[in-house]
Amino acid sequence: MASDVVENEKEFYSKAKKYWKDIPATVDGMLGGYGHISSIDIDSSKKFLLRFLLDEPNRTGTSRALDCGAGIGRITKRLLLPLFGTVDMVDVTADFLNQARTYLGEEGRRVRNYYCCGLQDFSPEPSAYDVIWIQWVIGHLTDDHLSSFLKRCRLGLQPNGIIVIKDNMAQEGVIMDDVDSSVCRDLNVVCKIIRCAGLNLLAQEKQENFPDEIYHVYTLAMR
Numbered sequence: 001m002a003s004d005v006v007e008n009e010k011e012f013y014s015k016a017k018k019y020w021k022d023i024p025a026t027v028d029g030m031l032g033g034y035g036h037i038s039s040i041d042i043d044s045s046k047k048f049l050l051r052f053l054l055d056e057p058n059r060t061g062t063s064r065a066l067d068c069g070a071g072i073g074r075i076t077k078r079l080l081l082p083l084f085g086t087v088d089m090v091d092v093t094a095d096f097l098n099q100a101r102t103y104l105g106e107e108g109r110r111v112r113n114y115y116c117c118g119l120q121d122f123s124p125e126p127s128a129y130d131v132i133w134i135q136w137v138i139g140h141l142t143d144d145h146l147s148s149f150l151k152r153c154r155l156g157l158q159p160n161g162i163i164v165i166k167d168n169m170a171q172e173g174v175i176m177d178d179v180d181s182s183v184c185r186d187l188n189v190v191c192k193i194i195r196c197a198g199l200n201l202l203a204q205e206k207q208e209n210f211p212d213e214i215y216h217v218y219t220l221a222m223r
Contacts, residue, residue, distance in 0.1 A: 001143050001174060001189065004174060005174055005175075005176040005183060006142055006176070006183065009142060011181075012142070012181055013118065013120065013140075013181075015181035016092075016140050016180060016181040016182060017092055017093075017118070019179070019180045019181060020092065020093045020096075020180075021093060021095070023093075025071075025072050025095055025096050025098075025099035025103075026072070027072070027074050029072075030071040030072060030074050030096075031074075034211070034214070037210055037211065038074060038078070040209050040210065041207070041210075042075070042078045042079050044205075044207055044208070044209075044219070045075070045079050045135075045166065045219065046079055046083075048164075048203070048205055048219050048221070049079070049083065049131070049164070051203070052131075052162055052202075052221065053083065058160050059160060060130050060131060060160050060161060060162055061130035061158055061160065061161065062083055062084050062085065062130060063084065063085045063086070063130055063158070064084060064085060064086050064087070064088070064112075064128060064129050064130055064158075065080045065083075065084040065086075065087050065088075065129060065130060065131040065132070065133060066087070066088045066089075066090065066124055066128075066129045066131070066132045066133065066156070067080055067087055067088070067089045067090070067133050068090050068119055068122075068132065068133065068134040068135075068137060069090070069091060069092075069119065069134065069135065069136060069137025069140070070089035070090060070091045070096075070097075070100070071091055071093070071096045071100075072096050072097075072099045072100045072103045073089060073100035073103055073104050073108070073111070075133060075135060076089055076100070076104065076111065077103065077104050077105075077107065077108075079133070080131070080133065081104070081107050081108075081110060081111075084130065084131070085110065086110050086111070086112050087110065087111050087112070088111070088112055088113040088114075088115065088125075088129075089111060089113070089114050089115065090115040090116075090117055090119065090122050091115075091116065091117075092116070092117065092118045092119075092140075093116075094116045097114045097116055100114065101114075118140075119134075119137065119140070119141055119145070119149050120141055120142075120145040120148075120149065122149070122152075123152045123156075124152060124153055124155070124156030125156060126155050126156060127155070127156070127157070127158060128156055128158070129156050129157055129158060129161055130157075130158050130160075130161045130162075131161065131162055131163075131164060132153045132156060132157065132161070132162075132163045132164070133164050133166075134153075134163065134164065134165045134166070134167075135164075135165075135166040135167065136166070136167055136168070137167070138165060138167050138185075138190070139167065139168065139177070139182035139183050139184055139185070140181070140182050143193060146193055146197075147193050147196050147197045148197075150163065150193070150194065150197035150199060150222075151197045151198060154197065154198060154199060154223070157223060160223075161223065162202065162221050162222065162223050163199065163221070163222050163223065164219060164220065164221050164222075165190070165194075165219070165220045165222075166207075166217065166218070166219040166220075167190070167217065167218070168184050168214070168215035168216070168217055169184070169185065169186055169187045169190065169215060169216050169217070169218050170184045170185060170186045170215065171186065171216075172186050173185075173186055173189070174186070174189060184215060187204075187218055190218075190220070191220075194220070194222055199222040199223060200222060200223060201220060201221070201222050202221045202222055202223060203219075203220070203221045204218055204219065204220045204221075205218065205219045206218055207219065
């Protein structure tokens with residue numbers, strides 16, 4: 001578990017916050033120099049999400065979504081705003097959220113709230129969201145904080161709402177990245193945390209057509 005590799009929790013969070021403060025507020029910055037994979041990523045995410053938005057009779061609604069670890073709003077702009085009436089964004093880095101107001105353009109008027117907060121301290125509004133999208137950010141939470149956050153997300157869902165995690169998965173165990181102060185868990189560890197949060201896994205999918213040198217990426221839907 002992540003607790004085996006995170007020695008100092010306070011430092012784990014403060015180092016990550018400092019790392020992101022120095023990253024440029026661009027798509028390439030958000031994707032660690034892999035800006036060219038953005039369209040592949042968004043297209044796959046859209047196909048994954050549409051199966052729930054089109055699934056009668058238990059169709060997931062399209063009124064409101066929450067983008068967690070939103071950065072400058074890459075996912076909000078290209079995935080969530082085209083599919084949902086309004087979107088809220090949460091990110092720990094104020095500069096990214098400030099840039100989002102420009103980056104999102106005219107459609108950004110449908111972003112209701114820009115929350116500047118670490119997910120370990122964030123509570124979604126109860127019963128508010130059809131989809132809570134959590135991408136490339138769970139590695140910045142300890143196991144206990146991730147489980148607690150998912151429990152709060154569960155309370156933030158509308159009927160038929162879903163939580164989606166899309167993230168890197170290690171081959172085995174948990175790997176610490178000292179550069180950005182994050183952990184990469186294997187799929188079994190992530191699924192165990194999901195179950196501990198009282199959530200049921202509805203679907204999982206491995207991302208195709210990403211560069212060979214990066215971690216495997218999985219998308220998981222739950223409620």
